[in-house]
Amino acid sequence: MNPTTESKRPNILLITVDQMRFDCLSILGHPVVETPNLDELARTGVRFDHAYSATPTCVPARAAIFTGLKQASHGRVGYQERVPWNYETTLPGELAKSGYHTQCVGKMHVYPARSLLGFHNVVLHDGYLHYSRNKHNVPVQEHYDETDDYLQWLRGQVPGADLLDLGLDCNASTVARPWTLPEHLHPTNWTVSQSIDFLRRRDPSKPFFLWMSFVRPHSPLDPPQTYFDLYKDADFPEPIVGDWAMKEDPGLNGLNPVTSQGIVPKRRMKMAMAAYYALITHIDHQIGRFLQVLSEYGERENTIIMFTSDHGELLGDHHLFRKSLPYEGSAHIPFIVNDLGGHLDLAEGSVVSEVIELRDIMPSLLDAASTEIPGSIEGESIWKLARANKELLENPWREYLHGEHEQGINSNHWVTNGEEKYIWYSQTGEEQFFDLVADPSELHNVIHHPELQERIQYWRSALVHELKGREEGYVQDESLVVGRKPVAVLSHMRPE
The missing domain is CATH 3.30.1120.10 (Arylsulfatase, C-terminal domain)
Structure with missing residues (x-):
């Protein structure tokens, strides 16, 4: 294609967050959390009400996004780090081959950490990963200090700074406290700042694919003070507890600050919920910041936006925490598509009830980019579900x-x-x-x-x-x- 033709193809913005529950959108009537920018994307776009992460932890979920494959095919049916990502066909790779300028900012969680997986460039912040921080058993070239761009940048702003400075655990901690540095130094702000910088230096003769990948609201639960203050005195609903769930916690597992199950002290639970919701609103406001700049560059109506999460967070439901379990809080995820320019002829403001999964992202975005979908892909393009005439589907959608x-x-x-x-x-x-x-x-x-x-x-x-x-x-x-x-x-x- 020549540059003129290329520039008419829509840009693609994939926004992912880490560990956000499906129900944490104010457009769904959540009693506490506020997500005005995501609500607007849903109001003027399409919301998929039954989106799931088939293998709901970070590594296998991202394998589904990158490859468009079922878990049995991409091979990651649980969580294991330091297994090489040897996939010949990937979402950014196919878009790059078809003429897109491809960029990821934020979390990849692949191995080796600096693998491009088809991107032209990656500005990396995976968060705190245990394997890359354990100085006793990781090669120097794989250590966090060598691989993570955010940490290098942060230490340039605050000499000696580290991700452990707040004393919070990186994975499923129920302990929360506000971020102590200026807000613009928070990794959520950094992810958007780096994404905005990509708009400045992208190749203007090509459409772009930008994956803006946030680490939060995954712990550490460290929202900026302004956002924490929005929620710290809120009247939170109690976590839901099924009649099949544990009723007592004789081992006091809930006192463990990185618990996966147990009855957490009420005050700490309230603080954790306040921080979790605060991190979501913080992300929402930063997404609004990026969308404003996207408009300033004149690209808002020429950009198809997809928002989702790699998995959920049980957040005390049934006295359980984290992810990996099959319950709604863990496996059910938010999923919004917005096409303000009308490239896909979607039914604006509609809600889709069919079951979709992260593996459907790759064929959907390739379809949106008028790029051939490789025959090996097992996901399906979701656009036919979101059009006004979807009753004319040639084939029924997946049964389950x-x-x-x-x-x-x-x-x-x-x-x-x-x-x-x-x-x-x-x-x-x-x-x-x-x-x-x-x-x-x-x-x-x-x-x-x-x-x-x-x-x-x-x-x-x-x-x-x-x-x-x-x-x-x-x-x-x-x-x-x-x-x-x-x-x-x-x-x-x-x-x-």
Whole structure:
């Protein structure tokens, strides 16, 4: 294509946040959190109400975004770091080959950390990753001090600064406190500042693909003081607790500042919720800042915007925290598309109910860029769901989604169509079934309800179909087998 033709293709802005719950949007009627800029993107765009992260932790979720593959194909069915990302076909790579100027700012969470994965350039901030900070067992060239651009920049502004200065843990901490440095030094602001700088130095003869990838609201729970003050005295609703959930915490696990489950002291829980919601509003305002500059460059109406999260955060639901589990707070994610210029002929202000997944991002964005979708891609373009004439779909949308996560004794598999959900814990054999229409908060496990056994058997059979032939041996004689050893990375992706 010549430069004139290239410049008419729409820019693509992919905005991802880390660990944001699906329900933390004020347009959904959340009783506390405020997200005015995301609300506007939804109001003038399309909201996908049943978007999920099939393997809801950072590494496998990003593998789905990069490759457009199911977890069994991209090979990451749990969380394991330091496994090389040897994918020949990637979202930024395909866009770069088709004439886009490609840039990532913020979190990649790939290995090696400085892999470009098809981008022309990466300005990297992965947050605090344990493997890259453990001085006793990581090569110098892989250490955080060598790989992270934000830390280098921060130390140029504040000599000696480090990510541990606030004394907060980087992963699922329930301990919160405000950011102590000036707000413009916060990694959320830095991500937007670097993204704005990309607008200045991009190749103007090409359309651009910018992945603006925030580390927050993932812990540390460190919002700037102004945002923390918005929420610290708010009247928060209690976390939802199902009748199947733990009722007591005899081991006092909730006192652990980096707990994955337990009954957390009420004051600390309130502070954690205040900081979590504050981080979301902080991100929302910074997204508004970027959109304003995008308009100043005259590119707002020529830019297709997609917003989502890599996974959710249980935030005390059922006395659980973090992600990786199959419940709505963990696996259900926000997903908004905005096309102010009308490139895709979407039904403005509509809400899509079909189940979509992170693997659908790659084919959707390639489709939006008029770029050929490789035949190996297993996701599907979502635009046909969001058009006014979607009843004219040539083929039915997917019947259900299969999700999973290796997590030791809590290793799990689940299938859902957004209205029902069946869960199987592979190491214990425990089963759960939720009617998400009547019980969206998953308060009642109705696996033994006599009138639902036919539906439950349907979903059990669907999971058998998904797991048949897997190397772990989860299926034998058309039945699920309990106790097979789970793995985080399937053999075709493990280094020899």
